[in-house]
Amino acid sequence: MYMLSYLEQLIAARRANPQEGSYTNQLMARGRAKIAQKVGEESVEVVVAALAEDKARQQEELADLLYHTLVLMNELGISLEDVNQVLLQRHQAK
Numbered sequence: 001m002y003m004l005s006y007l008e009q010l011i012a013a014r015r016a017n018p019q020e021g022s023y024t025n026q027l028m029a030r031g032r033a034k035i036a037q038k039v040g041e042e043s044v045e046v047v048v049a050a051l052a053e054d055k056a057r058q059q060e061e062l063a064d065l066l067y068h069t070l071v072l073m074n075e076l077g078i079s080l081e082d083v084n085q086v087l088l089q090r091h092q093a094k
Contacts, residue, residue, distance in 0.1 A: 004080060007067060011074045024071060032075050038068045 014024040027035055042065040049061040073079065 004066065004070065007070050008074070008080050011070055015074060027068075027071055028075065032072075035068070035072045035075050039065070039072050042068045 011024055014022055015028060018025045018028075027038065042061065046058075046061045046065050049058045053061075070080075073083070
């Protein structure tokens with residue numbers, strides 16, 4: 001979980017202080033629709049890798065999906081802690 005928290009902070013820092021050449025900033029500049037589209041594309045790539053690729057490729061695709069999801073979460077103003085709270089509530093409801 002540490003790396004996801006680090007990435008969440010890095011993405012927030014890129015939003016606050018854009019850096020030339022940053023892929024994160026390029027993605028953010030394209031807006032919510034493009035970010036959401038990238039999450040969709042990465043989701044499909046995860047499915048394809050799960051069905052037809054080796055573990056290393058599956059890990060790479062999952063990492064891409066998590067990163068793009070974090071960028072979308074930042075765009076939406078949703079934190080990892082927000083999602084954690086939803087998961088905790090769901091678990092406690094059982």
